[in-house]
Amino acid sequence: MARTIIEPFRIKSVEPIRWTTREEREQLLRAAHYNLFLLPADDVLIDLLTDSGTGAMSTHQWAAIMEGDESYAGSRSFDRFRNSVQDIFGYRHVIPTHQGRAAERILFSVMCKKGDIVPNNTHFDTTRANVEFVGAEAVDLVIEEGKHPSVVHPFKGNMDVGALETVINRVGRERIPLVMLTVTNNSGGGQPVSMENVRAVSAVCRKNRIPLYFDACRFAENAYFIKLREKGYESKTPKQIAQEMFSYGDGCTMSAKKDGMANIGGFLCTNDELLAQQEKNLLILTEGYPTYGGLAGRDLEAVAVGVQEALHEDYLRYRIHSTAYLGNHIAEHGVPIVQPPGGHAIYLDARAFLPHIPPDQFPGVALAAELYLEGGIRSVEIGTLMFGAAAKMDLVRLAIPRRVYTQSHIDYVVEVILEVWKKREQIQGLRLSYEAPFLRHFTARLEPVGVPITPTLASS
Numbered sequence: 001m002a003r004t005i006i007e008p009f010r011i012k013s014v015e016p017i018r019w020t021t022r023e024e025r026e027q028l029l030r031a032a033h034y035n036l037f038l039l040p041a042d043d044v045l046i047d048l049l050t051d052s053g054t055g056a057m058s059t060h061q062w063a064a065i066m067e068g069d070e071s072y073a074g075s076r077s078f079d080r081f082r083n084s085v086q087d088i089f090g091y092r093h094v095i096p097t098h099q100g101r102a103a104e105r106i107l108f109s110v111m112c113k114k115g116d117i118v119p120n121n122t123h124f125d126t127t128r129a130n131v132e133f134v135g136a137e138a139v140d141l142v143i144e145e146g147k148h149p150s151v152v153h154p155f156k157g158n159m160d161v162g163a164l165e166t167v168i169n170r171v172g173r174e175r176i177p178l179v180m181l182t183v184t185n186n187s188g189g190g191q192p193v194s195m196e197n198v199r200a201v202s203a204v205c206r207k208n209r210i211p212l213y214f215d216a217c218r219f220a221e222n223a224y225f226i227k228l229r230e231k232g233y234e235s236k237t238p239k240q241i242a243q244e245m246f247s248y249g250d251g252c253t254m255s256a257k258k259d260g261m262a263n264i265g266g267f268l269c270t271n272d273e274l275l276a277q278q279e280k281n282l283l284i285l286t287e288g289y290p291t292y293g294g295l296a297g298r299d300l301e302a303v304a305v306g307v308q309e310a311l312h313e314d315y316l317r318y319r320i321h322s323t324a325y326l327g328n329h330i331a332e333h334g335v336p337i338v339q340p341p342g343g344h345a346i347y348l349d350a351r352a353f354l355p356h357i358p359p360d361q362f363p364g365v366a367l368a369a370e371l372y373l374e375g376g377i378r379s380v381e382i383g384t385l386m387f388g389a390a391a392k393m394d395l396v397r398l399a400i401p402r403r404v405y406t407q408s409h410i411d412y413v414v415e416v417i418l419e420v421w422k423k424r425e426q427i428q429g430l431r432l433s434y435e436a437p438f439l440r441h442f443t444a445r446l447e448p449v450g451v452p453i454t455p456t457l458a459s460s
């Protein structure tokens with residue numbers, strides 16, 4: 001019999017979480033205008049809002065933090081950081097940044113201009129925003145299977161290689177300063193990209209002399225999916241797989257808040273000497289000197305250890321299986337989720353969960369609010385509130401912080417979701433009472449459609 005996959009760590013320091021009563025949560029939810037971003041984190045029992053920067057660090061990371069060298073220039077911590085990153089990623093130049101989007105801003109500022117086109121499997125929202133900020137166009141070219149939540153495919157994050165060639169032939173390689181591959185494909189449900197796809201995209205890029213960059217935020221999870229699902233990689237280590245993957249590219253952007261296992265940090269890598277020089281000049285202008293890039297020396301140490309720990313096989317086995325455990329247990333009872341479970345999160349399909357709530361009454365927000373009411377769980381809507389009428393799906397993402405919650409926490413989450421599933425017909429839609437002109441999901445205020453409009457809020 002297969003044995004239980006246990007957390008490959010024991011707990012040395014604990015952070016209490018706080019229970020609230022249902023009545024308290026009803027009040028708190030009203031005070032937060034049904035928007036979970038507006039809740040104080042102390043009033044959340046299990047926080048699955050994001051896996052970004054919310055992970056638990058290891059004893060090795062905390063020990064390394066004490067070794068942080070806070071010298072302004074030439075810090076020993078930078079050497080350790082660069083060596084660790086190069087060991088995995090293999091790129092010549094490693095530029096530290098305070099998080100992923102800073103690496104993106106610098107990369108696109110240096111490489112792109114107005115009228116350019118950047119193909120990606122799927123741009124993450126900050127990536128798209130930074131491409132568009134410099135006047136370039138962000139084009140998503142994920143394979144058809146990746147667009148359908150219920151379709152099962154081992155590598156739903158793959159790029160459509162034919163579509164990439166079509167774009168290149170249509171607009172010409174001069175207008176495409178780089179191609180990006182996001183591993184795993186976050187906006188597409190945390191779905192992996194296969195090595196075969198990386199090789200094929202790389203071959204098209206090399207043939208057309210276009211550099212290939214990775215958005216590497218979840219590179220370790222992607223490497224483990226390749227090990228599990230792709231022929232020829234069964235006996236390779238996740239690190240060997242990651243090294244091979246990056247060898248097909250010319251550089252990367254990285255948020256160390258994900259598979260860097262740190263609470264803050266990021267980096268930008270390139271093999272191009274001239275680009276590296278321009279990138280460092282911009283870095284000095286806005287982030288800091290190239291041996292710290294807006295981070296403390298101790299942060300560099302945490303990342304140096306973290307990127308290596310993210311590749312440990314026992315950690316990845318636990319990570320991928322515990323995410324799938326949540327997804328499979330609720331799916332068994334009929335709860336509609338994006339299939340198959342991704343690496344870092346489970347996505348509930350709110351339109352299928354609450355078919356009686358039309359998209360303009362925010363089924364995702366209503367479902368997220370109900371999960372909080374039922375069990376103090378915080379999740380996030382990715383749908384009509386976030387993207388407006390352009391949203392093709394209404395999803396609720398349950399992102400799993402790294403090494404933070406145990407199997408009994410996940411069992412509890414399963415129980416709460418199944419309770420809500422039983423009562424789904426009683427859940428009401430919501431309407432907006434306040435929205436900001438852009439990125440409205442962070443600050444929006446809502447109220448149940450059954451409640452008369454409150455004049456003060458409706459006009460604010």
Ligand SMILES: *Cc1c(COP(=O)(O)O)cnc(C)c1O
Nearest residue numbers: 099100101124126186217255257
């Ligand atoms: C989080 C993330 C980013 C941005 O990184 P930040 O550290 O949040 O700035 C970019 N791309 C992907 C795929 C991400 O998941």
